[in-house]
Amino acid sequence: MPNSPVVPTIRRRRLGSTLRRLRNEASLTLDEAAAAVGWKAPKLSKIENAAQSIRPADVSRLLQTYGMKDSEVFSALESLARDANKRGWWQTYHGVVFLPYADYISLETDAEQICEWSPLLVPGLLQTAAYARETIGGTTTSRTPEEVTALAEVRQARQAVLSRPGKSPQLWAIIHEAALHQRFAMRPATMREQLQRLLDASELPNVTIQVMALDSTVHPGMVGAFSLVGFPGPIPDVVLLENIRGATYVEDDDGTAHFTKAFERIRASALSVEDSLALITQLKEGHRK
Incomplete structure (x- = not known):
């Protein structure tokens, strides 16, 4: 994948799709909505299809045209427009953070809620630095040692979102x-430190951790891992699916609804929060041996 400037595009897609939905709910055609704000239909079409940016003030004009009264909707969409082309701290790592990953970091930055189902790895937002280095290095097929180190730093930097004042998801x-139960031959203490990190993170008021027991019943999560990211106001949820080749996003309402239902069933199949933390503590103590 080429090393290109990291400019998140998924914000623009979310904004465009939300504006399209609100226009349809207002029963306005492209021509009617565009004419109401003094535009031509192709301009509005490009905005709705994420081919063109839009100023926050113009978002407000469109929302007024659509009869929107909710101030939270105005605030959420104007903020999304303001940040659509914004380059975040991850721009420093543009040589290793490619566009799909930058998109996901921007989603975390904007998120109100993040639901993670992780059957094989500890989620990135909860990883220690050592665990991140070991798992990134062990799972990559093309990264240099220097890139592995940089990606581990990025993973640590992402975690600041969990303790951000006033707007933590x-x-x-x-x-x-x-x-x-993962073991690391070169650094045996890695997993014990990681388990302690989970226990520490669970004390944060905005973090809930459950464990799916080895002897659990059949559930939708057996199909694979996913991250469901929710946002304030009318902005649609997004689902991230990862594999060895990269990331795929599910952004349509029907698709994300399936994952929302799946997560509820996975949550119901997992151990309770109290039992989950007890098991993590037990496994951590087992690493003393």
Whole structure:
């Protein structure tokens, strides 16, 4: 993948799709809505299809045209427009953070809630630096040692979102017990430190951790890992699916609804929060041996 400037595009897609939905709900055609704000239809079409940016003031004009009264909707969409082309701290790592990953970091930055189902790894927002280096290095097929180190730094920097004053997302992470039995031959203490990190993170008011027991019943999460990211106001949820080749996003309402239902069933199949933390503590003590 080429090293290109990291400019998140998923914010623009979310904004465009939300404006399109609100226009349809107002029963306005492209021509009617564009004419109401003094535009031509192609301009509005490009905005709705994320091919063109839009100023916050113009978002407000469109919302007024659509009869929107909710101040929270105005605030959420104007903020999204303001940040659509914004380059975040991850721009420093543009040589290793490619566009799909930059998109996801921008989603975390904007998120109100993040639901993680992670059957094989501890979620990135909860990883220690050592665990991040070991797992990134062990799973990559093309990264240099220097890139692995840089990506581990990025993963640590992302975690600041969990303690951001006034706007920290709620994180609900469900981790399969199998992921907590991982051993690291070169640095045996890695997993014990990681388990302690989970216990420490669980004390944050916006973090909830559950464990899916080895002997759990059949559930939708057996199909694979996913992250469901929710946002304030009318902005649609987004689902991230990862594999060895990169990331795929699910952004349509029907698709994200399936994952929302799946997460509820996964949560119901997992151990309770209290039992999950007891198991993590037990596994951590087992690493003393």
